[in-house]
Amino acid sequence: MKFLKNFLIVIAVLAIALVIVGFFLPKMVHVERSIVINASQDKVFQQVNSFEDYNSWSPWYKLDPEAKYEYSGPDSGVGAMMSWDSEDSQVGSGSQKIIESQYPSLVKSELLFGEDPNPAYATFVLEELGPKETKVTWSFDADFGDNIIGRYFGLMMDSMLGPSYEEGLESLKAEIEK
Structure with a gap:
């Protein structure tokens, strides 16, 4: 019986420690990846400013x-x-809605996943490097607020989402340059 009592005390202390540590974790998460596409800024903007061909590179x-x-x-x-x-x-x-569009350099979307009412944001920033060369930076931002589980999840977001963004940017580049 003493073992069970000590075991429960250890579990309770660990749970309290996880909650306390969680409050000190960052509320905000930011993931970003970039690529240079051999195309005009206008051509890249037209592609990311619409969902018409999104699935060709998503x-x-x-x-x-x-x-x-x-x-x-x-x-x-x-x-x-x-x-x-x-x-x-x-x-x-989920859903994705364009909430900001500044020709030819920025497209920002609000993302809602499942039943979660808290939005995340995906942003494309386009920088003209030359007449036929555009740097595309795709970023993801979320605010987990007081959600302790979300804050722990945010610690892994770059390693979970980053490879998908890299793959998407490579596909976007291939789609636009073909």
């Missing part, structure tokens, strides 16, 4: 080509929206 489409997609709003720019629903847990369900 790393998540490749995970589940059978996912259901719906598009609403304008064809491009602010208000353009894409929703998806997948049986694959790596893809899940």
Whole structure:
């Protein structure tokens, strides 16, 4: 009985320690990757400012080509929206809506995943390096606020999302340069 009591005390102390440490973890998470595409800034902007051809380079489409997609709003720019629903847990369900579009250098989208009401944001920043050369930086930002589990999850976000962003940027480059 004494062993069980000591065991429960150790578990309680560990749980309290995890919660306390969690409050000191960063609330915000930022992941970003960049690539140089041999195309004009205008051509790259037209591609990322619309969901029309998104699945031609999206790393998540490749995970589940059978996912259901719906598009609403304008064809491009602010208000353009894409929703998806997948049986694959790596893809899940959610929506992405363009909330800011500054020709020819920035496109920002609000992301909602599943039932989570807290948005994340994906941003494309385009920098002209030459007449036919554009640096594309794709970033992801989320605020976990007081969500302790989310803050721990945020510690792993770069290693989980970064490779998908790299794959997506490589596919975007191939799609635009072909």
